[in-house]
Amino acid sequence: MTEPWYPQLQALRALAVSGPVVMHLWPTDASSPLEARIVGIGYLGVDLFFVISGFLITGILLRARSAIGSTTTAVTVIGRFYGRRALRIFPVYWLLLLVLAIAGVPPVREEFWWMFLYAWNLRLADIASWPGHVSHFWSLAVEEQFYLAWPLLVLLLPLRQVPVAIAATCVLGPLYRLFAPSPWHATVLLPACVDVLGIGALLAWLHHTTPADSAARRRFTAVALALGLAGTAVHLALYLRDAAAWFTAWPLARTSCALLFAGLVDRAATGFKGTAGRVAEWQPLVFIGMISYGIYLLHPLTATLLRLHRFTGSMPTDAPVMFFLLQVSLTIGLAAASWYLLEKPVNSLRRHLPYPRP
Numbered sequence: 480m481t482e483p484w485y486p487q488l489q490a491l492r493a494l495a496v497s498g499p500v501v502m503h504l505w506p507t508d509a510s511s512p513l514e515a516r517i518v519g520i521g522y523l524g525v526d527l528f529f530v531i532s533g534f535l536i537t538g539i540l541l542r543a544r545s546a547i548g549s550t551t552t553a554v555t556v557i558g559r560f561y562g563r564r565a566l567r568i569f570p571v572y573w574l575l576l577l578v579l580a581i582a583g584v585p586p587v588r589e590e591f592w593w594m595f596l597y598a599w600n601l602r603l604a605d606i607a608s609w610p611g612h613v614s615h616f617w618s619l620a621v622e623e624q625f626y627l628a629w630p631l632l633v634l635l636l637p638l639r640q641v642p643v644a645i646a647a648t649c650v651l652g653p654l655y656r657l658f659a660p661s662p663w664h665a666t667v668l669l670p671a672c673v674d675v676l677g678i679g680a681l682l683a684w685l686h687h688t689t690p691a692d693s694a695a696r697r698r699f700t701a702v703a704l705a706l707g708l709a710g711t712a713v714h715l716a717l718y719l720r721d722a723a724a725w726f727t728a729w730p731l732a733r734t735s736c737a738l739l740f741a742g743l744v745d746r747a748a749t750g751f752k753g754t755a756g757r758v759a760e761w762q763p764l765v766f767i768g769m770i771s772y773g774i775y776l777l778h779p780l781t782a783t784l785l786r787l788h789r790f791t792g793s794m795p796t797d798a799p800v801m802f803f804l805l806q807v808s809l810t811i812g813l814a815a816a817s818w819y820l821l822e823k824p825v826n827s828l829r830r831h832l833p834y835p836r837p
Contacts, residue, residue, distance in 0.1 A: 485747060485748050486759075486760050486765050487746075487747035487748070487750060487751055487756070487759035487760060488531060488535075488744065488747045488748060488768070489764070489765040489766075489767075489768030489769055489771075490747065490758070490759040490760070490761070490764045490765060490768055491527065491531060491743060491744065491747050491759075491768070492528070492531060492767075492768035492769075492771040493764045493765075493767035493768040493771060494524070494527065495524040495525070495527035495528045495531065495771065496524060496528075496767070496768075496771040496774045496775050497521070497524065498520070498521035498522065498523055498524025498525070498527070499521055499522065499524050499525060499615060499775060499778070500521070500774065500775075500778045500807065500810065501518055501521045502518055502519055502520075502521030502522055502524075503521075503615070503778060503779050504778060504779075504781070504782070504803055504806045504807065504810075505518045505803055506799030506800065506802065506803055513719065516718060516719050517719070519718075520715065520718070523736055525618045526672075526675045526733060526736055526737055526740065527740045527743075528618070528622075528775075529618075529621070529622070529672055529675040529676050529679065529737070530675055530676070530678060530679040530682075530737055530740040530741055530744055531679060531740075531744055532622055532625070532676060532679065533625075533675070533676035533677060533678065533679025533680040533682075533683070534679035534680070534682050534683045534686075534741075534744050534748070535679075535683070536625075536626065536629065536680075536683075537629070537633060537645075537679065537680035537683035537684065538683040538686060538687060539560070539834070540556075540560065540629070540630055540633040540634060541633065541641075541683065541684070541687040542687070542834070543556045543559075543560070543634070543834045543835060544556070544633065544634055544638075546834075546835035546836060547634065547835075550835045550836065551835040553634045553635055555835070556630075556634055556834065556835065557630050557631070557634060559832045559833070559834060560626075560630050560834075561626075561627075561630075562829075562832045563829045563832050564626050566825055566826060566828055566829050566832075567822075567825075567826060567829070568619075568623065568772075570821060570822070570825050571772070571773065571776065571817055571821055571822055571825075572619065572776065573595065574821070575776055575777070576591065576594055576595055579612070579613070579780075584611075584612055584613075584780075584783075585610070585611060586610050586611070586613070587613060590602060590610075590613075594613065594616055594620075597619065597620040597623035597624065598620060599613070599616045599617050599619070599620045600617040600618075600620040600621055600624075600667040600668055600669070601620070601668070603617050603663060603667050604661070604663045604664050604667055604668055607661065607663045611779075612779045612780050612783065613779070614779075615775065615779060617667045619776075621667070621668075621669050621672050624669045625669060625672075625673070625676050629676075629680075632644045641684065642681075642684055645677050645680045645681050645684055646677075646681070647677075648673045648674055648676065648677030648680070649674045649677045649678060649681065649734075650674070651670060651673055651674065651677075652670070652671065652672065652673045652674025652675065652677065652733070652734065653674060653730045653731055653733070653734050654730075655668075655670040655671055655673075656671050656729055656730040656733065657730040659671060662729075665729060665730070666729075671733075674733070674734055674737060675733060675734075675736075675737040675740075678703075678734075678737040678738060678740075678741045679737075679740075679741060679744065681699075681741070682699070682700075682741050682744060682745055682748075685699055686745075686748065696745070699745075700741075700742050700745045700746070701742075703738040703739070703741045703742045703745075704738075704739065704742030704743075706735065706738050707735050707736065707737070707738030707739025707740070707741070707742060708739055708742075709735075710731065710732070710734075710735025710736075710738070710739075711732075711735045711736050711739050713735075714728050714731075714732035714735060714736075747759060767811070769818065770811070770814040770815055770817070770818045770822075771814075772814075772822070773813065773814030773815075773817040773818055773822065774810055774811065774814040776814075776817075777810055777813050777814055777817070778806070778807075778810040781805075781806040781809045781810050781813070782802075782806055784809065785802070785805055785806060785809065
């Protein structure tokens with residue numbers, strides 16, 4: 480069984496990674512408060528990644544589950560899932576950590592094992608700060624913790640209980656955010672993100688268990704888009720007016736955004752038509768989505784690299800947009816090199832760990 484290729488989802492990945500890139504690299508120091516808040520909306524790109532991950536990973540697990548008992552065992556499927564995820568995620572991340580530790584980039588050397596073991600989000604919730612170049616690694620920890628636990632539920636629970644587990648995640652997320660001991664806990668820990676991942680998983684369940692022209696899935700998508708768009712619009716209006724009001728509404732705001740993203744993911748998985756489809760399958764956009772993991776890992780480091788280069792020594796201090804464009808260009812170049820020199824060759828090893836055919 481091969482993993483399905485959704486070219487239009489790569490365009491959504493490109494959209495998702497552009498949010499954190501703009502948020503972290505755009506020169507907000509000289510911006511107006513409103514402009515800084517608009518740029519700050521880019522953090523929603525992380526939740527779009529989470530919805531895509533929940534959809535793709537759950538779909539893979541459900542398809543692999545169809546072979547359990549006939550051609551393979553659950554233990555075999557779980558082992559191959561972990562192996563394939565490790566090949567995709569670990570090498571470039573661990574290599575980057577090693578380089579940063581050797582270079583003495585703070586706080587990697589001091590906090591190396593928290594990051595190496597994908598527990599960085601736990602550490603951030605404890606220290607309650609965003610430490611420089613590596614704060615964004617919290618979302619990688621959330622995804623890896625999800626990857627560790629989710630296959631056990633999807634593959635080992637009786638099939639009729641899987642949608643119950645998915646529904647439980649959708650309820651747990653906003654409840655945890657409502658009663659979390661701090662805003663940090665309500666943002667960076669897995670229980671605070673589990674409904675965003677779970678909404679993507681719910682979409683995967685509908686894709687797996689209903690026909691391609693399912694009325695039930697169309698209704699879900701329509702409702703998700705309507706509720707998500709309305710809720711996201713209200714919460715973003717609150718945010719642009721008063722950031723404190725946004726965080727007060729955070730328990731439900733994040734769920735609203737996830738519903739909106741689920742509607743977009745469904746449309747991309749089934750295929751946008753017309754102009755939207757042509758844009759979503761535009762090859763440069765698909766390529767950016769394909770290398771989005773490297774872009775996400777590397778983008779906060781490019782400012783340091785550029786400042787070390789003598790070319791930027793004569794750059795006018797009043798050219799922050801040019802510096803932003805240089806950072807983006809360098810990020811894409813480094814991510815492309817990472818893809819072709821490391822990630823793609825290592826990914827090819829996954830052919831030795833095929834999922835069983837249903």
